[in-house]
Amino acid sequence: MKNSITNQKIGQLNPELLNNLLKRYSNESKITKWDMGASSSSDISVQVQKGKAKQLKGSQRNSMTLRVWNKYNQVGITSTSDLTSEGINKAMRGAIKASNFGNVKESPEFSPMAKNELEAVNSNNSNPHTINELLSILKNAEKQLIDTHKSIDSVPYNGLNESYMERIYINSEGANRHMKLSQSSIYLYAKAEEENKKPRSAGGIRIHSNLEELDIESCIKETSDKLISHLNYKSIETNKYLICFTPDAFLQLISAFSSMFNARSIIDGISLMKKDSIGEQISVSNLNISDEGLHPENVGAFSFDGEGTPTQNIKLVTNGILTNLLHSEATARKFGAKPTGHAGLGAKVSVSPDWLVVSKSESETDKDKNLSVKNTLKEYILIDELSAIHSGVKASQGSFSLPFDGWIVKNGKKISIDAATVAGDILEVLNNIVKIENEQIVTHQGISPYVWVENVSITGEA
Amino acid sequence: MTNSLLTKENENLLFHTFDETLRPQIEELLSLGKSAGADLVEVFLEKSDNISLLAEQDYISNVSPSFGIGAGIRVFLGKKDGFVSTNDLSTAGLLFALNQALGMLGLVSGSKNGNRFDGLSDLKDFGTNKNDWLKQSPDLDESTHKLIDATKSLADKNKNLQVRRASYSRNWQEVLVAASDGVFARDIRLHQTVGINVIAQQGENRSSSARRLGSSGNPDDLRNWEIEKSACELNDSAQKMLYAGYVEAGQMPVVLANKFGGVIFHEACGHLLETTQLERGTSPFHDCIDKQIAHKAVSAVDEGLSNHAFGSLSMDDEGMEPQNTLLIENGILKKFLSDRAGSLRTGHPRTGSGRRQNFSFAAASRMRNTYIKQGNFSPDELIKSVDDGLYCKSMGGGSVGPTGQFNFSVEEGYLIKNGRLDKPVKGATLIGEAKEILPRISMCANDLDLAAGFCGSVSGSVNVTVGQPHIKVDSITVGGR
Numbered sequence: 001m002k003n004s005i006t007n008q009k010i011g012q013l014n015p016e017l018l019n020n021l022l023k024r025y026s027n028e029s030k031i032t033k034w035d036m037g038a039s040s041s042s043d044i045s046v047q048v049q050k051g052k053a054k055q056l057k058g059s060q061r062n063s064m065t066l067r068v069w070n071k072y073n074q075v076g077i078t079s080t081s082d083l084t085s086e087g088i089n090k091a092m093r094g095a096i097k098a099s100n101f102g103n104v105k106e107s108p109e110f111s112p113m114a115k116n117e118l119e120a121v122n123s124n125n126s127n128p129h130t131i132n133e134l135l136s137i138l139k140n141a142e143k144q145l146i147d148t149h150k151s152i153d154s155v156p157y158n159g160l161n162e163s164y165m166e167r168i169y170i171n172s173e174g175a176n177r178h179m180k181l182s183q184s185s186i187y188l189y190a191k192a193e194e195e196n197k198k199p200r201s202a203g204g205i206r207i208h209s210n211l212e213e214l215d216i217e218s219c220i221k222e223t224s225d226k227l228i229s230h231l232n233y234k235s236i237e238t239n240k241y242l243i244c245f246t247p248d249a250f251l252q253l254i255s256a257f258s259s260m261f262n263a264r265s266i267i268d269g270i271s272l273m274k275k276d277s278i279g280e281q282i283s284v285s286n287l288n289i290s291d292e293g294l295h296p297e298n299v300g301a302f303s304f305d306g307e308g309t310p311t312q313n314i315k316l317v318t319n320g321i322l323t324n325l326l327h328s329e330a331t332a333r334k335f336g337a338k339p340t341g342h343a344g345l346g347a348k349v350s351v352s353p354d355w356l357v358v359s360k361s362e363s364e365t366d367k368d369k370n371l372s373v374k375n376t377l378k379e380y381i382l383i384d385e386l387s388a389i390h391s392g393v394k395a396s397q398g399s400f401s402l403p404f405d406g407w408i409v410k411n412g413k414k415i416s417i418d419a420a421t422v423a424g425d426i427l428e429v430l431n432n433i434v435k436i437e438n439e440q441i442v443t444h445q446g447i448s449p450y451v452w453v454e455n456v457s458i459t460g461e462a
Numbered sequence: 463m464t465n466s467l468l469t470k471e472n473e474n475l476l477f478h479t480f481d482e483t484l485r486p487q488i489e490e491l492l493s494l495g496k497s498a499g500a501d502l503v504e505v506f507l508e509k510s511d512n513i514s515l516l517a518e519q520d521y522i523s524n525v526s527p528s529f530g531i532g533a534g535i536r537v538f539l540g541k542k543d544g545f546v547s548t549n550d551l552s553t554a555g556l557l558f559a560l561n562q563a564l565g566m567l568g569l570v571s572g573s574k575n576g577n578r579f580d581g582l583s584d585l586k587d588f589g590t591n592k593n594d595w596l597k598q599s600p601d602l603d604e605s606t607h608k609l610i611d612a613t614k615s616l617a618d619k620n621k622n623l624q625v626r627r628a629s630y631s632r633n634w635q636e637v638l639v640a641a642s643d644g645v646f647a648r649d650i651r652l653h654q655t656v657g658i659n660v661i662a663q664q665g666e667n668r669s670s671s672a673r674r675l676g677s678s679g680n681p682d683d684l685r686n687w688e689i690e691k692s693a694c695e696l697n698d699s700a701q702k703m704l705y706a707g708y709v710e711a712g713q714m715p716v717v718l719a720n721k722f723g724g725v726i727f728h729e730a731c732g733h734l735l736e737t738t739q740l741e742r743g744t745s746p747f748h749d750c751i752d753k754q755i756a757h758k759a760v761s762a763v764d765e766g767l768s769n770h771a772f773g774s775l776s777m778d779d780e781g782m783e784p785q786n787t788l789l790i791e792n793g794i795l796k797k798f799l800s801d802r803a804g805s806l807r808t809g810h811p812r813t814g815s816g817r818r819q820n821f822s823f824a825a826a827s828r829m830r831n832t833y834i835k836q837g838n839f840s841p842d843e844l845i846k847s848v849d850d851g852l853y854c855k856s857m858g859g860g861s862v863g864p865t866g867q868f869n870f871s872v873e874e875g876y877l878i879k880n881g882r883l884d885k886p887v888k889g890a891t892l893i894g895e896a897k898e899i900l901p902r903i904s905m906c907a908n909d910l911d912l913a914a915g916f917c918g919s920v921s922g923s924v925n926v927t928v929g930q931p932h933i934k935v936d937s938i939t940v941g942g943r
Contacts, residue, residue, distance in 0.1 A: 055824065057544075058544075060549075060550060078528065087529065087531075100602075198895075268625065348524045387861060387869065392858075392869070401891040403867075423941060459711035
């Protein structure tokens with residue numbers, strides 16, 4: 001047996017060989033309990049500039065995280081991208097060494113659901129394309145976008161990518177998960193400039209499991225429409241405004257505060273919620289939020305998480321009430337719940353959402369049912385995209401202060417806002433929602449309708 | 463198939479020092495690329511040995527060692543390039559990567575219609591005196607004890623510190639760069655960071671505060687960490703911000719503290735002086751060499767030379783020694799930061815600034831230690847010059863848009879009233895545009911200091927230092943409530 005777990009098609013994993021190597025090294029090290037997550041990816045991507053190739057990239061990558069339990073039930077892990085027999089052996093030794101520092105009071109266990117049946121997701125794998133095919137598609141997209149308006153002078157940030165990924169989870173009790181998927185994405189970020197005005201920019205992104213079905217036309221149209229709408233801009237006054245969040249912006253905001261739904265964050269004391277918050281009303285009573293990793297539109301879905309637990313759809317907020325949390329094996333044990341399929345793999349296991357879906361509860365009514373992004377005549381601020389989320393959000397305190405792209409809308413007429421920030425408290429925002437529109441819109445990061453919030457602080461430069 | 467450049471299993475690359483013995487295999491790759499018609503072929507080999515530790519409250523909650531190997535192969539033809547990364551370092555894996563990179567540019571390996579390769583130069587070994595750095599760094603036992611000491615020290619400061627965390631990461635990297643123009647260079651890098659953060663809570667009031675320290679090339683860095691000093695400073699900040707009110711939004715003069723205050727210059731100006739931005743046509747300074755772009759009080763440099771600074775390097779990721787690059791002198795733009803591709807495409811000479819997070823990224827022009835030079839004022843003189851404004855003692859992160867719009871969060875801020883520091887305030891964000899703000903930096907104090915940070919951009923996350931003395935910005939938009 002040769003000592004690589006990649007088979008002849010470079011970049012693809014060989015689960016059987018990997019399992020055998022781990023059994024051998026764990027036996028030699030007298031480790032009876034271990035688990036392992038491995039992933040492999042191969043992708044190609046292109047960038048263009050003014051009709052020419054700018055950068056062409058490819059990669060083949062493998063990595064593995066190995067977790068062992070020593071005789072004192074302390075857990076240690078090691079990660080490696082060296083998937084040779086020697087690399088795996090070294091990882092085993094590293095994990096055993098790390099286990100000496102494991103906190104026995106907080107040791108994770110195997111997920112009780114690591115052998116449960118999996119839901120079938122995303123079997124629509126793409127046929128590989130050549131770099132020249134990608135290049136041709138992106139060059140055309142760049143040209144089409146620039147041709148939509150005379151002021152659009154370039155698309156400085158752009159990319160088209162095709163990826164193939166696989167993931168494995170194996171444990172010493174016989175759990176054996178393996179899944180492959182493909183993903184393609186395009187992003188276009190264009191710049192426009194008119195005389196005596198500041199340069200303006202806007203972008204769009206699309207993701208699909210199959211390059212053939214990637215909706216490039218709508219990405220071009222969205223980017224162009226947005227950018228053209230930003231050409232005429234003005235500063236606005238600092239004040240409290242009626243706000244309408246686009247589906248993208250509202251999902252960005254909810255994602256930034258997803259520690260509210262995260263059992264790990266609650267245990268660590270860095271969430272706005274507490275251990276006994278389940279059952280509390282945290283928003284207006286017609287808001288529903290769920291995490292739906294299995295949603296057919298979630299093209300990046302894996303059918304199991306880092307601990308091998310099946311991916312599940314979880315209702316987090318129902319009629320404004322916090323109903324469930326996202327769990328790993330360890331947090332579920334502490335809360336007397338079941339793992340929800342949102343775990344990573346580690347000595348201390350992280351928890352994160354997959355695909356947030358915001359919807360309106362049918363049984364409850366809006367405070368201002370006449371608001372609609374299509375025909376409202378009132379003055380309001382339409383927030384399209386939030387920036388600097390990593391620095392402008394204090395998730396443990398609930399506060400945020402974020403620059404945004406958007407428009408001031410009056411009598412149905414939109415004027416782009418030069419530069420402004422929106423600031424507030426997430427729980428106040430959730431409780432000041434005055435309208436959740438009916439239509440749910442699919443974005444690359446989840447699903448949400450337009451959501452209206454009153455009395456929100458905006459800082460402008462007028 | 464072995465996962466190594468070398469054919470014998472017991473000579474696996476991961477355990478093998480990068481040295482002259484790899485010359486034949488690398489020359490063969492470069493030769494194949496050149497003969498296929500490439501103008502230039504570059505091979506970047508990397509192995510890494512990292513540790514990441516976390517202490518929470520009074521326990522170690524995470525010990526995560528990681529090892530890595532990988533190669534990045536880049537092929538240039540005219541102004542175009544193809545880049546392929548892989549962590550399959552078998553001969554087959556590397557040939558696959560080379561052929562893929564060549565294919566991207568329409569070249570075919572083995573066609574032998576291309577250019578001659580004259581061989582690599584003598585190995586320039588910047589790592590000769592660094593081979594023991596890994597052994598000299600603290601082991602797991604010593605590192606974990608130090609972190610527990612830190613969280614315990616925080617516990618002693620105040621009972622309202624509900625969350626106490628200390629983290630440590632040690633990143634060791636050995637790299638070899640070889641290119642068909644003869645470049646053949648090796649280096650060893652050691653970067654260490656310690657971070658501490660707390661959440662203070664009293665009733666319904668909460669505040670969070672964090673600090674990070676970092677160094678390069680100093681195995682004793684964690685040992686020398688002054689825990690008590692860091693814990694006192696962090697607790698002081700958390701307590702002051704616990705009852706802080708929200709800042710009122712508006713336009714106002716601002717005094718930015720030294721050290722991490724330099725993030726504003728890094729984000730708002732530094733990125734726009736990278737040739738990466740010139741290539742995209744997004745830098746408002748593209749035609750401003752020898753023109754006034756900032757107040758005459760502002761001179762700024764980017765260098766890779768300061769001893770143990772987090773952004774210092776012996777060579778960049780293209781094998782070039784770093785420089786002390788004067789970016790702005792008395793407000794006049796003097797130079798851009800350039801890498802190999804940037805130089806090829808924009809004509810600006812290389813500055814030893816070609817950097818990448820690891821083998822999976824192509825190098826790009828990136829900052830190293832970037833700072834505004836100090837002036838002649840004392841910090842007090844800057845505060846005294848403001849009637850009604852904001853003092854930003856500690857900055858959070860920030861970002862810059864494609865055309866120079868920037869924003870930064872203020873972690874610890876104080877109002878300035880009649881030339882004196884007043885109440886603490888939270889929730890402030892500084893918003894502006896590089897071209898408009900640089901001319902408004904009117905005063906620089908005499909207390910230059912540097913701070914470690916990570917910068918994310920086209921070639922991944924790289925270690926950098928930001929810095930400045932206390933500076934005064936005459937007017938800037940402050941976002942608040």
